[in-house]
Amino acid sequence: MPDTLTIPFHEMIDVFRSILLQNGFSDERANTCAEVFATNSLEGVYSHGVNRFALFVQMVREGHVVPDATPVLRHATPSLEQWDGALGPGVLNATIATNRAVQLAKQNGLGCVALANTNHWMRGGYYGWQAAKAGCVFIGWSNTIANMPAYGASDVRLGNNPLVIAVPFQQEAIVLDMALSQFSYGAMQMAEMRGESLPVFGGYDENGKLTKDPAAIIKSGRTLSIGYWKGAGLSLLLDIVVAVLSGGLAVHQISQQKAEKGLSQVFVAIALERLQNYPGIGACIQNIISDYKQSAATGEVLYPGERVMRKREQNRQAGIPVVQKVWDEILSLQTITKSVIDQ
Amino acid sequence: MPDTLTIPFHEMIDVFRSILLQNGFSDERANTCAEVFATNSLEGVYSHGVNRFALFVQMVREGHVVPDATPVLRHATPSLEQWDGALGPGVLNATIATNRAVQLAKQNGLGCVALANTNHWMRGGYYGWQAAKAGCVFIGWSNTIANMPAYGASDVRLGNNPLVIAVPFQQEAIVLDMALSQFSYGAMQMAEMRGESLPVFGGYDENGKLTKDPAAIIKSGRTLSIGYWKGAGLSLLLDIVVAVLSGGLAVHQISQQKAEKGLSQVFVAIALERLQNYPGIGACIQNIISDYKQSAATGEVLYPGERVMRKREQNRQAGIPVVQKVWDEILSLQTITKSVIDQ
Numbered sequence: 001m002p003d004t005l006t007i008p009f010h011e012m013i014d015v016f017r018s019i020l021l022q023n024g025f026s027d028e029r030a031n032t033c034a035e036v037f038a039t040n041s042l043e044g045v046y047s048h049g050v051n052r053f054a055l056f057v058q059m060v061r062e063g064h065v066v067p068d069a070t071p072v073l074r075h076a077t078p079s080l081e082q083w084d085g086a087l088g089p090g091v092l093n094a095t096i097a098t099n100r101a102v103q104l105a106k107q108n109g110l111g112c113v114a115l116a117n118t119n120h121w122m123r124g125g126y127y128g129w130q131a132a133k134a135g136c137v138f139i140g141w142s143n144t145i146a147n148m149p150a151y152g153a154s155d156v157r158l159g160n161n162p163l164v165i166a167v168p169f170q171q172e173a174i175v176l177d178m179a180l181s182q183f184s185y186g187a188m189q190m191a192e193m194r195g196e197s198l199p200v201f202g203g204y205d206e207n208g209k210l211t212k213d214p215a216a217i218i219k220s221g222r223t224l225s226i227g228y229w230k231g232a233g234l235s236l237l238l239d240i241v242v243a244v245l246s247g248g249l250a251v252h253q254i255s256q257q258k259a260e261k262g263l264s265q266v267f268v269a270i271a272l273e274r275l276q277n278y279p280g281i282g283a284c285i286q287n288i289i290s291d292y293k294q295s296a297a298t299g300e301v302l303y304p305g306e307r308v309m310r311k312r313e314q315n316r317q318a319g320i321p322v323v324q325k326v327w328d329e330i331l332s333l334q335t336i337t338k339s340v341i342d343q
Numbered sequence: 344m345p346d347t348l349t350i351p352f353h354e355m356i357d358v359f360r361s362i363l364l365q366n367g368f369s370d371e372r373a374n375t376c377a378e379v380f381a382t383n384s385l386e387g388v389y390s391h392g393v394n395r396f397a398l399f400v401q402m403v404r405e406g407h408v409v410p411d412a413t414p415v416l417r418h419a420t421p422s423l424e425q426w427d428g429a430l431g432p433g434v435l436n437a438t439i440a441t442n443r444a445v446q447l448a449k450q451n452g453l454g455c456v457a458l459a460n461t462n463h464w465m466r467g468g469y470y471g472w473q474a475a476k477a478g479c480v481f482i483g484w485s486n487t488i489a490n491m492p493a494y495g496a497s498d499v500r501l502g503n504n505p506l507v508i509a510v511p512f513q514q515e516a517i518v519l520d521m522a523l524s525q526f527s528y529g530a531m532q533m534a535e536m537r538g539e540s541l542p543v544f545g546g547y548d549e550n551g552k553l554t555k556d557p558a559a560i561i562k563s564g565r566t567l568s569i570g571y572w573k574g575a576g577l578s579l580l581l582d583i584v585v586a587v588l589s590g591g592l593a594v595h596q597i598s599q600q601k602a603e604k605g606l607s608q609v610f611v612a613i614a615l616e617r618l619q620n621y622p623g624i625g626a627c628i629q630n631i632i633s634d635y636k637q638s639a640a641t642g643e644v645l646y647p648g649e650r651v652m653r654k655r656e657q658n659r660q661a662g663i664p665v666v667q668k669v670w671d672e673i674l675s676l677q678t679i680t681k682s683v684i685d686q
Contacts, residue, residue: 075619077452079422082619109420112453112613137584153638165580167587176580178573200571227569228543230521233647237508237519240631241480244510245613247620250627252634270455270588276418276425277590284593288583291595295496304576 002193005327006319007050012038016053019333023060024067029092036091040123041320044311047186048123050322054329056089056122064261065089065119071096074116074247079108082247085118087262094121095130097267102134105269113267116248120144120260125177125308127267128166132173136269138166143239143251145260148181149222150236151229154208156221158235159251160184161242166305168272169285175305180235181223188214242266345536348670349662350393355381359396362676366403367410372435379434383466384663387654390529391466393665397672399432399465407604408432408462414439417459417590422451425590428461430605437464437608438473444612445477452617456610459591463487463603468520468651470610471509475516479612481509486582486594488603491524492565493579494572497551499564501578502594503527504585509648511615512628518648523578524566531557585609 007015016034025033037056041049059065069088073081081100085093097113104111121127121142131138144159160181167174183191183202191198192214201210203217203224210224217223225231243250248264272281295301315321350358359377368376380399384392402408412431416424424443428436440456447454464470464485474481487502503524510517526534526545534541535557544553546560546567553567560566568574586593591607615624638644658664 077617078450079454080452080613080617107421109423110453110455111422137587139584150635150638150640150644152642153640153644155639157635157638163577165577165584167580167583174580174583176576178570178576180570182570182573226571226573227521227523227525230525230569233519233521234506234508236631236635236646237510237517240510240517240628241482241508243627243631244480244615244620244624245618247618247623250631252631270423272587274420274423275588275590277587280590281587284586285583288579288586288593288595292493292500292579295493295500296498297493297496299495301493301496303579 003324004321005324007322007327008319009038009042009316012041012050012320015330015334019057019330020067022334023057026068029067029089032095033089033091036095036122036126038320040126041322042312042315043308044315045123045125046322047184050320050330051186051326052122054326054333057333059119059259059261060089062259064259071115071118079104079110080112080114080245082245083113083115085115087117087119090119090121090263091126093118094127094265094267097265098127098130098138098140098269101138101267101269102131102136102271105136105271106274109274110268110270112245114242114245114247115265115267116246117262118248118265119263121263121265123177124162124164125166125175125305128164128175128177129173131269132166132168132175135168135273136271138164139268140164140266141238141242142263142265143242143249143254144263146251146255147185147223148225148232148235151225151232154222156223157252158225158232159239159254160223160225161235161238161251163238167285169289170282172309173305174285174289174303175308177304178226180225180231180238182226183214183223185218188218192218346667347664348667350665350670351662352381352385352659355384355393355663358673358677362400362673363410365677366400369411372410372432375438376432376434379438379465379469381663383469384665385655385658386651387658388466388468388651389665390527393663393673394529394669395465397669397676400676402462402602402604403432405602407602414458414461422447422453423455423457423588425588426456426458428458430460430462433462433464433606434469436461437470437610440608440610441470441473441481441483441612444481444610445474445479445614448479448612448614449617453611453613455588457585457588457590458608458610459589460605461591461608462606464608466520467505467507468509468518468648471507471518471520472516474612475509475511475518477612478511478616479614481507482611483507483609484581484585485606485608486585486592486597487606489594489598490528490566491568491575491578494568494575497565499566500595501568501575502582502597503566503568504578504581504594506581510628512632513625515652516648517628517632517646518651520647521569523568523574523581525569526557526566528561528566531561535561
């Protein structure tokens with residue numbers, strides 16, 4: 001395993017913010033963006049937090065992500081709005097779109113924001129927590145660059161199009177945040193680095209045989225969709241719906257570009273306070289979870305999001321574990337930019 | 344394989360209708376209900392068409408399904424309505440809820456109907472086709488009786504909660520209709536009857552080992568959710584959201600009853616004509632499908648719903664294949680009731 005160090009949450013925010021400020025982000029936008037990247041790390045999703053930050057800055061520097069671009073309303077119906085993300089930072093566009101969906105939900109019961117021309121939202125679950133903390137059910141998804149084959153095919157034409165569903169629970173939330181591939185590339189690379197097999201089939205080797213060997217899958221590029229033909233079909237439909245609702249790019253169009261940019265996303269919020277059964281909703285969810293927790297299993301049965309809360313607490317106390325090389329690269333972004341500015 | 348015969352589509356409708364008329368259905372409701380059951384069979388989903396009809400009539404006769412009950416509006420927000428299905432026939436309640444969602448979508452862009460206290464909708468895809476033929480994107484799901492374990496557990500506490508996503512395409516539709524278990528019990532029973540293995544793992548045997556043996560899975564009851572922990576998490580969230588939005592029963596409550604009744608369902612429609620990019624939507628979907636069809640595969644790569652269209656044409660020409668025993672049982676329902684009436 002590589003050398004790691006631990007970084008306190010607020011130190012991580014400060015470092016991210018200082019770099020963003022030097023790369024075209026306003027004060028407020030640098031704050032929000034740094035907070036999202038650091039929170040994703042605090043909550044254990046390093047692959048879409050600290051481990052991805054340097055690449056994000058590179059995307060900004062190369063002009064793929066426009067730091068000061070904000071979403072523009074293109075078309076409104078009473079319950080669905082179509083916005084153009086203007087190639088702004090994905091995490092900022094997504095927090096804005098989520099806020100707008102929540103606002104519409106509080107007004108109308110349900111609100112839907114479809115967002116074209118945006119960028120990678122990093123960890124979709126963040127927006128699930130955001131909406132749930134505002135008292136809403138949340139359903140959202142994004143398309144991606146092609147990274148998964150159709151069922152039975154050997155070339156990648158589908159995205160793993162992450163799907164997020166969240167509900168408020170106690171003072172926290174239950175948040176499902178899942179890509180439609182059985183494993184992310186991040187998870188497979190981690191297993192490869194550790195010399196471990198995947199716990200279940202994760203894709204095909206170059207001979208088209210199902211395998212648990214992460215190296216073989218990374219080599220073939222043939223990742224497995226969840227549930228075989230089912231996840232592949234779901235991926236196709238999520239891509240069609242998000243492209244249709246947003247008027248933005250579909251997976252095949254995103255994949256023709258040099259970088260993964262100009263994504264399409266959907267954000268749906270439903271305000272619990274607008275439902276007739278509002279007073280009983282907390283108990284309804286509690287009863288479902290209580291039954292679920294009574295499952296006969298040797299280990300503890302966790303609900304989606306429960307691990308996130310534990311990791312958050314753990315990392316808040318002990319600091320966020322970061323691979324030394326990753327942190328060094330981030331600090332070098334700070335230095336390089338400073339020296340450029342100092343000239 | 345058992346003896347089969349073929350029944351023309353319209354003969355099947357007539358037989359179903361005559362039985363429904365003798366079991367408390369009005370003329371119009373018997374027509375619609377018979378048409379849904381026969382269409383599901385015509386389109387190849389026999390398990391939720393002709394093969395389930397006798398059980399449906401039994402549910403009516405035992406009072407679990409109330410033939411003349413219609414949904415009642417309980418609460419309305421501008422974009423989401425909460426209806427009570429009054430334990431009416433699931434297929435009728437679902438066609439009514441879909442129509443209402445489509446109507447709201449044409450008015451507001453997006454319409455959502457949450458339906459409590461309904462019954463089994465048989466084949467969810469039917470409502471996807473219905474909304475798509477009316478020019479809408481459709482997203483809907485139902486909960487079920489518990490029939491799937493939490494990930495790592497040995498007892499069933501989750502439903503396989505079928506999810507439907509549909510979009511209009513050419514003069515037809517693209518319709519994903521999938522339960523969250525890797526295989527339905529119907530598919531496993533069919534494989535067992537034929538002495539065949541499942542093509543991929545379908546669940547666990549009684550020793551907790553993954554298996555392709557349908558008999559071992561039916562015996563243990565430990566069906567596999569799609570994508571292991573992912574499908575289990577999705578099932579839990581779909582149940583929570585549908586129970587919260589409808590104010591109806593969750594899986595654990597349905598499972599405490601003697602029969603699978605009083606289900607909760609959600610129907611979302613989005614009217615394409617209300618979107619800014621409406622004129623380009625046909626081409627957008629066509630381009631996605633064209634790219635998908637270029638997948639490198641030895642066999643043909645089909646999109647969800649394509650097999651349904653082919654089967655529909657085939658069965659329209661050759662008649663609907665029905666197991667002799669199944670058809671005899673249906674005809675006996677007709678006869679028994681007639682003799683009772685004749686007395």
